[in-house]
Structures are given as C-alpha cells and as structure tokens.
Amino acid sequence: MSDEIRAASYDALVIGGGIAGGEAALDLANNGYKVLLVEKDLSIGGKMILLSKVFPTLDCAACITTPKVSEISRHPGITVFTGAEVTSIEKKGEREFETAVTKRPRYVVEEDCTACQLCEEVCPVVVHDEYQYRLVGRKAAFIPFSIASPRVAAIDIENCTLCGACEKACPPKCIDFTQETEKYIIKTGTVIVATGFKLFDPLKIPRYGYGVYKNVLTSMEMERQLAPTRPFNTILRPGDGKMPDRIAYVLCTGSRDDTIGNPVCSQICCMYSLKQAQLLMGALPMADVTIYYINIRSFGKGFEEFYEQAKGMGISFVKGKVGKITETETGNLILRYEDINENRVMEEEHDMVVLAVGVLPNTDPLSFFRNGELKADQFSFVDQAEVLSSPARTSVKGVFVAGTASGPMDIPDSILSAGAASSEAISYLKQ
Amino acid sequence: METEKGKTFRYLREKREVSQDAKDRLREFNRAKKEILGALKEKDMTVNELGKKLDRPGHEIMFYLMTLVKYGSVEAGDIDDMDEYFSYKLKK
Numbered sequence: 017m018s019d020e021i022r023a024a025s026y027d028a029l030v031i032g033g034g035i036a037g038g039e040a041a042l043d044l045a046n047n048g049y050k051v052l053l054v055e056k057d058l059s060i061g062g063k064m065i066l067l068s069k070v071f072p073t074l075d076c077a078a079c080i081t082t083p084k085v086s087e088i089s090r091h092p093g094i095t096v097f098t099g100a101e102v103t104s105i106e107k108k109g110e111r112e113f114e115t116a117v118t119k120r121p122r123y124v125v126e127e128d129c130t131a132c133q134l135c136e137e138v139c140p141v142v143v144h145d146e147y148q149y150r151l152v153g154r155k156a157a158f159i160p161f162s163i164a165s166p167r168v169a170a171i172d173i174e175n176c177t178l179c180g181a182c183e184k185a186c187p188p189k190c191i192d193f194t195q196e197t198e199k200y201i202i203k204t205g206t207v208i209v210a211t212g213f214k215l216f217d218p219l220k221i222p223r224y225g226y227g228v229y230k231n232v233l234t235s236m237e238m239e240r241q242l243a244p245t246r247p248f249n250t251i252l253r254p255g256d257g258k259m260p261d262r263i264a265y266v267l268c269t270g271s272r273d274d275t276i277g278n279p280v281c282s283q284i285c286c287m288y289s290l291k292q293a294q295l296l297m298g299a300l301p302m303a304d305v306t307i308y309y310i311n312i313r314s315f316g317k318g319f320e321e322f323y324e325q326a327k328g329m330g331i332s333f334v335k336g337k338v339g340k341i342t343e344t345e346t347g348n349l350i351l352r353y354e355d356i357n358e359n360r361v362m363e364e365e366h367d368m369v370v371l372a373v374g375v376l377p378n379t380d381p382l383s384f385f386r387n388g389e390l391k392a393d394q395f396s397f398v399d400q401a402e403v404l405s406s407p408a409r410t411s412v413k414g415v416f417v418a419g420t421a422s423g424p425m426d427i428p429d430s431i432l433s434a435g436a437a438s439s440e441a442i443s444y445l446k447q
Numbered sequence: 448m449e450t451e452k453g454k455t456f457r458y459l460r461e462k463r464e465v466s467q468d469a470k471d472r473l474r475e476f477n478r479a480k481k482e483i484l485g486a487l488k489e490k491d492m493t494v495n496e497l498g499k500k501l502d503r504p505g506h507e508i509m510f511y512l513m514t515l516v517k518y519g520s521v522e523a524g525d526i527d528d529m530d531e532y533f534s535y536k537l538k539k
C-alpha cells in the first residue's frame with residue numbers, strides 16, 4: 017500500500033451505489049452539487065441491477081437500471097469510486113465532515129479498458145461467479161457482468177496465478193499489476209448513507225438443506241436464472257441440469273422468525289416470490305408452482321391485483337409452515353409442512369425449492385463514526401431519528417439515510433427515500 | 448523490478464506469492480475441463496450421463512459444464528422426450 021494520502025473535497029458524500037445511493041447522488045448533482053459516490057463493489061447498481069424483472073409492473077430490471085447507472089457514471093457532477101470503502105468519518109463541525117476512504121486496486125486502468133474481454137478469454141483460472149450467485153464460473157480476469165458500470169475488467173488477485181496471459185492479450189495494455197491500494201481523505205458538507213441490506217444466509221436453517229441439497233436455491237439465485245443474462249441456457253436444477261416441473265417457494269425464510277434472531281417482516285419476499293412464480297409460469301408453461309406462506313402481505317400500490325393475477329395464472333398457494341426439507345435419490349425434495357388451514361402435518365414432493373430469503377441489516381455504517389455517533393435501531397438498521405417528521409435524518413446532524421440501509425423496502429420506496437435524503441441534505445447544506 | 452507496460456505481472460510476482468488454493472483450483476478446473484471435453488468428443492451427453500461416466504456429482508458437472516458453455520467450448524443440444532434433460536455437445 018502506498019503511504020501517500022490524497023485529499024479531495026466535494027459537497028456531498030454518498031456511501032453505497034445501489035438504486036438508493038445512485039438516485040440520491042443524481043438528485044444532488046442535478047441541483048448543482050458536487051458528489052462523491054463510494055461503492056464497495058466493482059460496479060454500481062446494487063442488487064437491483066442483478067434482478068430479472070420487477071414487481072408489480074414486470075418491467076425489465078436491466079432496462080430501468082442501465083440508463084440510470086450510465087447517467088450516474090456520465091454525470092459531470094458525480095465522481096464514482098468503485099472497489100472503495102469508507103474506513104472512518106469524523107464530524108469536525110456543521111457542514112464539515114472528514115471521511116477516510118480506501119480504494120482497492122483493480123489492476124486495470126479504468127479509462128483505457130475497452131471491455132473487449134480478450135483478457136477474460138485467455139485467463140486460465142475459473143472460480144465461482146459471485147454475480148451469478150456461484151451457479152457458474154468466471155475468470156480471474158473478468159468484467160463483473162455485461163451491464164456493469166463501469167464496464168471495465170478487473171483482476172481477482174486472490175485467485176490470479178500471475179501467469180501474465182491477460183496482460184499480453186490486452187490490446188491497449190491497460191492491465192497494470194503495479195497498482196496499489198489508494199487512501200483518500202475526503203472533505204464534504206454532508207453525508208448520505210445508502211449501504212443497502214444483506215440477504216439472510218439460509219445455512220442458518222440447516223433443516224432446509226440449503227448447500228447440501230443442490231436443488232434448494234435462494235430467491236436471488238432464482239432471480240439470476242430468470243434474468244436475460246442467466247447462468248444456464250434455461251431454468252435448470254443446479255444439481256443435475258433437469259428442467260424443473262414442480263417448483264416450491266418457502267416464504268419468510270429468515271424473516272418473522274425469532275429462532276434465527278430476525279422477528280421482522282422483510283416486506284419484499286411475498287411480492288418478489290409472486291413475481292418469480294409468474295415469470296416461471298411464463299418460462300416453463302408446463303410447470304406447477306406452489307407457494308408455501310404464513311400470510312401474503314400485498315400491501316403496496318397494485319400489489320393485491322398482482323397477487324390476484326398470480327392466482328389467476330394457476331399458481332397454488334398453501335397456507336403452511338415448512339418444517340423440514342429432505343432429498344430423494346433423484347434429487348427431488350420432500351417438504352414436510354404444517355397445513356395451517358387443515359391443521360395437520362403434510363408432505364409434498366417438488367423438483368426444486370426456492371427459499372424466499374429475508375432482508376437483514378448491513379451493519380457497515382455503524383462503525384463509520386469512531387464513537388458510535390451513528391445510532392442503530394433495535395434491529396441494527398440505521399436509526400431514523402425522526403421517522404415521522406423527517407425520515408431521512410439520522411442521529412448525526414448532516415448525515416442522512418437512503419433506501420434499505422434504514423430497513424426493508426422495495427425499489428419504489430428506496431427511490432422515494434433517496435429523494436427525501438437528498439432534499440434534506442440540500443436543506444442542510446443551504447442552512 | 449519490471450514495470451514495463453504489458454509485463455507488470457512480473458513485478459507483482461516478485462512481491463506476492465500465488466496462493467496454494469488458487470493453484471489447486473486451476474489444476475482442478477483443467478482436469479474437469481479435459482475430462483468433460485474428452486467425454487463429449489465421444490458423444491453428446493446429459494449432466495447425469497457425464498456424472499456417471501466421470502464419477503463426479505451432478506452439481507460439479509453442472510458448474511464446470513455451464514462454465515464451458517459460457518466460455519464457448521460446449522453448447523446445449525436437444526432435450527429428451529420427457530422435456531427434462533438437455534444433452535450437451537462440443538461447439539464446432
């Protein structure tokens with residue numbers, strides 16, 4: 017790591033480049049403020065950029081996200097750091113924040129990469145592709161995904177064997193293994209925290225067999241299977257490549273469940289499961305899709321109609337709590353569940369099971385301020401100090417929260433909350 | 448140290464050791480690739496058929512096979528009469 021610490025100043029720092037952070041950055045920049053957007057990942061876009069279609073309109077997620085991320089990347093008022101993290105924030109006074117940022121080397125000179133993928137072609141190393149939720153491989157020299165922003169290659173140095181093949185193949189000679197971690201001190205007048213959420217890890221419920229039974233998937237894995245840039249040629253079981261016939265959804269996996277320490281409703285799982293079930297019926301017209309639920313919470317605009325539409329398409333709904341999943345010799349899965357309406361324990365066989373995993377807090381921002389000034393709510397999301405009168409405010413004056421960093425919400429609500437955060441930030445800057 | 452454009456990997460090679468894990472993964476992928484491409488040279492096969500022939504679990508075959516499809520050396524062929532399993536073939 018180089019010892020040099022670079023200094024820069026902007027009007028606003030936005031941490032997290034998902035839909036909420038991206039939207040907040042655009043709002044600020046469109047109002048003439050200079051923004052630094054710091055994103056941990058190699059691309060902005062957060063989880064939304066990896067979705068298939070979106071409820072309740074079934075619009076293509078990429079068609080909405082791609083123009084948005086390109087507007088963010090090209091905006092003269094926004095500087096984007098990808099592969100970067102905030103290590104500390106200090107409030108020196110009103111409208112005076114000092115943030116330490118670390119930017120990992122990409123080993124590719126971003127401005128010179130033409131995204132030709134020749135490096136990827138020659139790289140001999142294959143590892144699990146995290147952007148396809150490990151369903152397929154990627155190279156150690158790779159472009160994260162086709163609509164990534166920036167669409168620039170990166171070298172996965174932990175898995176690279178330093179053979180040099182990529183560097184030899186790169187036409188503009190932009191691969192640079194001399195790059196080092198860069199450190200910055202950033203001065204800004206305000207900070208927006210938009211670090212998003214984490215997904216529940218289903219390994220914490222061993223009785224569902226995730227990780228052991230290969231045909232038990234998470235909803236995010238199914239999201240990738242349904243996307244146009246899917247990992248397989250069509251929807252297939254990861255265990256043996258079978259095109260599934262009978263698909264089950266287990267709702268509330270890791271939500272509303274005290275036994276795993278998350279009593280809250282994730283708010284999105286019912287709806288994204290209804291969405292995926294409808295998309296599956298479109299992709300596999302002969303398939304039977306069954307949703308095992310405790311309650312269907314379709315409370316938003318157009319959501320109840322979306323639920324009715326799913327029923328009308330022939331999706332089955334079973335009010336039942338799944339206790340255990342076991343696997344047969346053929347890789348099929350037997351769901352043992354309590355039928356709540358019939359009040360008895362039942363078993364049903366399916367080809368594939370999708371766990372509708374819940375929303376958990378990303379606790380990264382809680383350590384940004386050294387003395388814990390940024391408070392968390394009782395579930396470890398960023399606390400909204402005045403949730404009714406000023407929902408973007410946090411416990412630190414001048415620091416605002418946008419999107420799922422403050423709790424589970426869908427895309428429209430994340431965008432609304434980004435609007436609230438940016439306008440509160442602008443008012444604060446103008447005070 | 449080598450910092451000439453196009454040869455900078457030599458610079459990092461002097462500073463950093465390649466992990467044993469990375470070397471093992473590379474060896475394992477090359478082995479699986481050779482086995483799968485060798486088997487498909489004989490005839491088109493489903494994931495289960497490849498698994499049986501190569502004595503590897505289905506999910507492992509899926510991962511390597513789909514990666515070979517992604518990088519263009521294998522392609523999906525026909526699906527069986529039950530509309531369940533595709534066979535896979537070498538891409539000409």
Ligand SMILES: Cc1cc2nc3c(=O)[nH]c(=O)nc-3n(C[C@H](O)[C@H](O)[C@H](O)COP(=O)(O)OP(=O)(O)OC[C@H]3O[C@@H](n4cnc5c(N)ncnc54)[C@H](O)[C@@H]3O)c2cc1C
Nearest residue numbers: 032034035036056062063070071212213380419420426427
């Ligand atoms: C399977 C699934 C399907 C869904 N389908 C739909 C749908 O159809 N319709 C709908 O409305 N909603 C849907 N959602 C919900 C939607 O994904 C969220 O509402 C939305 O992504 C929230 O955006 P966000 O920006 O708040 O968070 P995120 O998308 O989580 O983005 C947060 C960003 O912050 C970055 N970050 C995290 N920590 C740091 C750090 N320390 N420093 C810098 N950067 C950091 C992350 O890398 C990420 O880019 C779905 C969710 C799931 C899981």
Ligand code: SF4
Nearest residue numbers: 139176177179180182
């Ligand atoms: S140097 Fe690393 S990234 Fe480049 S081709 Fe070799 S293994 Fe792949």
Ligand code: SF4
Nearest residue numbers: 129130132133135186
């Ligand atoms: S790093 Fe070089 S070879 Fe790889 S995509 Fe960029 S320009 Fe092409």
